[in-house]
Amino acid sequence: MSPEAHGGEGIEWSIVMDSTPSTPPPAESSPVSSVEPFPVSEAASSARHDEDVQVADDIEVALAAQIALVERRVAGGGDLLAAEREHARLAAEQVRRLHTSLRLGPLRQSLSRDRAKPQFLMLFEDLQGDAVVLKTYGRIRPGEAWTQRLWHQAGVRVVPVHAFGDDPVSWLLMRHLLVEPLSAGGEPAARTSVGERVALTAELAALLEPAHAVGATAVGAAAVGCTPAGAAAVTDVTPHQPPQVDEDLQVGEDLQVDGGRGVLEQLQTLHQAIGRHLGGAVRTLQHHGYSAPAFQDQLQRYLSGDALTLLHGDLVDGNVVRDAGDHGLVLLDTCGYVGPAEFDAARWAARTGGAAHARELLATWLSVEAGLDEHRAEVLLGLELLMEAGVRELVKAEQHRPWNYPDATTLNLLSAAGELLAKARRP
Numbered sequence: 001m002s003p004e005a006h007g008g009e010g011i012e013w014s015i016v017m018d019s020t021p022s023t024p025p026p027a028e029s030s031p032v033s034s035v036e037p038f039p040v041s042e043a044a045s046s047a048r049h050d051e052d053v054q055v056a057d058d059i060e061v062a063l064a065a066q067i068a069l070v071e072r073r074v075a076g077g078g079d080l081l082a083a084e085r086e087h088a089r090l091a092a093e094q095v096r097r098l099h100t101s102l103r104l105g106p107l108r109q110s111l112s113r114d115r116a117k118p119q120f121l122m123l124f125e126d127l128q129g130d131a132v133v134l135k136t137y138g139r140i141r142p143g144e145a146w147t148q149r150l151w152h153q154a155g156v157r158v159v160p161v162h163a164f165g166d167d168p169v170s171w172l173l174m175r176h177l178l179v180e181p182l183s184a185g186g187e188p189a190a191r192t193s194v195g196e197r198v199a200l201t202a203e204l205a206a207l208l209e210p211a212h213a214v215g216a217t218a219v220g221a222a223a224v225g226c227t228p229a230g231a232a233a234v235t236d237v238t239p240h241q242p243p244q245v246d247e248d249l250q251v252g253e254d255l256q257v258d259g260g261r262g263v264l265e266q267l268q269t270l271h272q273a274i275g276r277h278l279g280g281a282v283r284t285l286q287h288h289g290y291s292a293p294a295f296q297d298q299l300q301r302y303l304s305g306d307a308l309t310l311l312h313g314d315l316v317d318g319n320v321v322r323d324a325g326d327h328g329l330v331l332l333d334t335c336g337y338v339g340p341a342e343f344d345a346a347r348w349a350a351r352t353g354g355a356a357h358a359r360e361l362l363a364t365w366l367s368v369e370a371g372l373d374e375h376r377a378e379v380l381l382g383l384e385l386l387m388e389a390g391v392r393e394l395v396k397a398e399q400h401r402p403w404n405y406p407d408a409t410t411l412n413l414l415s416a417a418g419e420l421l422a423k424a425r426r427p
Contacts, residue, residue, distance in 0.1 A: 055106050059099060062110040062122060063092045069116035076398035087118035087138025090169050094136040095120050098171055102163070103127055104134065116398070123176060131176035132162065141170040143267045143336020147215070147310045148172075151331070154214040157207060157323075158331040177330065179321035189317040190352050194360070197352055201361045204320060204348060205368035207329050208312065212341040212369070215310030219338055270311065270339025271303040278383065281390020285414075288393045289405045293418040295383060297425070302379045305340055313337040315348040342377035345369065350384035355412035358385060375424075382420030389413035 070088040074081045098104070105125035111133065112121045118138045126132050145164035152158050163173045182200060183192045189200055278299075282292045312319070313335030323330050337343075349361040362381050366372050389410050396403055 055099075058107045059095065059122075062107060063095060063120065066110065066112050066116075066120055067092060069114065070118050073116035073398045076400050081398070084118040084138075089138065091119050091136045091138035094138075094169050094171055095122065095134065098134060098136065098173075099124070102134070102173060104132070105129070133174045133176050135172045135174065137170040139169055140166050141268075141336075142166050143310070144170070144334050145172050145336075146267070147312075147334045147336035148331075150214065150218060150310070151211050151334075154210065156211045156214070156331070157328060158211075158334065177321075178324040179330065180324045180327070182317060182320065182322060182329075189320075190354065194357055197357065197361060198364050201348065201352070201364045202368050203329055204315070205345065205365040207331070208315075208341075208344055209369040211312070211331075212309045212344070216308070216341070219308050219310060267310075267336060267338050269304065270313070270337045270343055271299060273313070273335070273337050274303055274343075274383070274387070275299050278387050278390070281387050281394060284394045284397065285390045285410075288396075288403050290389070290393070290410065290414060292386060292390075292414065293382075293421050294425075295386060295421060298379055298383060298421060302376055302383070302424070303339055303343070305376075307340060307373075308338050309341050311335065311337045311339050311341070312344050313339075313347070315344055316351045340373075340376060340380070341369070342372050343380050345372065345377055346380035346384045349381055350388050354388075355385065355409075355416040358416065378420050379424040382417045382424065385413050385417035385420065389417065 067088050070084055074085050103126075105127065108123040108125065108131065110120070110122055112119075120134075120136045122134050124132055124134055145161050148158045149161050149164075152160050159177055160175045161172050162175065165171055181187070182189045183196060185192070189197060192200075278295065282295070285292050312331060314333055319331070319333040321330050321332060322328065345362055345365040349358045349365065353359070353361040358381055359378075362377055366374055366377060392407070392410050392413070393403070395401075
């Protein structure tokens, strides 16, 4: 994909040579056994040095801006977010290392926008002048790259990952895609009409159904350490490495369907991920004066089980986009949790539908993706609506905004969550 396709200017990566020709040997001299290389002019060497310094400066400015946002978020979030300060530092160090090891060119722009997360998403040029996206974390998170490469190999519409690694923290090098908003008017999905949200939910469920199927095959095979019948379509995934990288760069290997139990041990279960985050969200709710419905009994029972798959885990506007070319949906930022497929449906419905329309969106999803458990999906929706209420209050603290207790939206989310979780406790 050419840089012009992204609206940027192409840069020709070539060494500038001195224009003075070398002196030819005398006519009757002995054969020349070696040829001196053209000398590089001092002006050209100086220009390249200045360009390298400018690239490094641009990177440092982008890193500093993101770290400042993280610092502000940590200051508002207290102990719950304290570790993110160190994660941001480690992620920044990884960007500096990978810019050299992956032989990346100039930084075109930071794609993190105003998101105060301890991770970096940066648009670079590679040696050919094409645009690539480097994403770095401040911790180990192998599920994203593994899941996206497995899904891409199976034909699921997900951003392609060129290379990835987890040493010392996780990173991905991805294709740069031109994308457009989910809605024709450009509004966030949660602010579109109910009809538009229903149609979008059906479209997304159709995209995730084969993703969940191939994920279930991979997780099931890994759990028993063998390759089940019919799994050949996803067993030919081979490790990918950029055309030119430093030899000492540790590049990750793909998730193999017959990879054995060791694969599952490296992926985060849904119970581990959601249990930690939900606990923090509920503590924030209680600190702000709200009563939260009981939820602990539902965590282990409904976030795990026998029918597990690889989940996207973070379906929301921004992680689901449209390709600007064919306008089809594309998945970004996959978590790669191991859990029941109903969770992806519940998280999307809660985030996009809110207290008023979440059940309708969940019902739409269940009508498209076959084989999902309606009761499990409703309980998970209750947990996700509780999470949404807690996150709403947590964001207020992070951004140093007034709590405005009682907040009507928070109360509505808690009420809807309580109704669904109460159903789960009935005999």
